[in-house]
Amino acid sequence: MLHSAKGYEAHPHPTLLSDFILGSQDGLVNVLGILLGLSAASVNVHIILIAGLAALGAESISMGAVAYTSTLARRRLYLSEVQREQDEMREIPDVEREEVREVLVEWGYTGQDLEDLLDRICRNPRAWIEFMMAFELKLAPVKETQARDSALVVFLATVAGSVIPILPFLVPDFALLARVVAAVILAAATLAVVGVYEARTTGGRPFQNAAQMIVIGLAAGFAGFVIGLALGTH
Numbered sequence: 001m002l003h004s005a006k007g008y009e010a011h012p013h014p015t016l017l018s019d020f021i022l023g024s025q026d027g028l029v030n031v032l033g034i035l036l037g038l039s040a041a042s043v044n045v046h047i048i049l050i051a052g053l054a055a056l057g058a059e060s061i062s063m064g065a066v067a068y069t070s071t072l073a074r075r076r077l078y079l080s081e082v083q084r085e086q087d088e089m090r091e092i093p094d095v096e097r098e099e100v101r102e103v104l105v106e107w108g109y110t111g112q113d114l115e116d117l118l119d120r121i122c123r124n125p126r127a128w129i130e131f132m133m134a135f136e137l138k139l140a141p142v143k144e145t146q147a148r149d150s151a152l153v154v155f156l157a158t159v160a161g162s163v164i165p166i167l168p169f170l171v172p173d174f175a176l177l178a179r180v181v182a183a184v185i186l187a188a189a190t191l192a193v194v195g196v197y198e199a200r201t202t203g204g205r206p207f208q209n210a211a212q213m214i215v216i217g218l219a220a221g222f223a224g225f226v227i228g229l230a231l232g233t234h
Contacts (some may be wrong), residue, residue, distance in 0.1 A: 023157030033224030041232020064155030075142035
């Protein structure tokens, strides 16, 4: 017997790594750009620090909220498609069966192997619906708590990333240029660590990932510096 869409529980989908990278990189890059832009336009460290902390608060809340609403929307879409597929399996099973056959044919199954596998899938309602969701609609399952989990991870990662370039501006009796250089170095080191962690987790190339993270992050920060330099007055 088929489960209803409301009661259908999907297995957890691994998104914590991407959520962490999204939040930490976004927070670091945005705050770094603001700090460098204001540093180029003004020598008032107090104003620069206030702007950086304000950006930290606004960015972390905004990113967490976006992660929550976007993940919730994906879950709602997934469940609505589950319901639609269940209705079609009940009302037009022959059509749905042919859609499974088309996928299996694309995979290279023919003859008796094709028919045996087709029968096995379509005899099991759960296997049938999950097959259709994954290989016909290309939709990944979203568990009930995933929106909350994603929002929390993105929020905390954004806060952590945003704090990094702010740290040198919290040190008293430190020249503005030294603060800027320290912020850039800390940002580059953090981006490199995130890149290496991602590579080791996903089987990528640590050096390449680290370099990519650094280039993207510092390019955004440099853009803020150029804008501040062009528009600011000392």
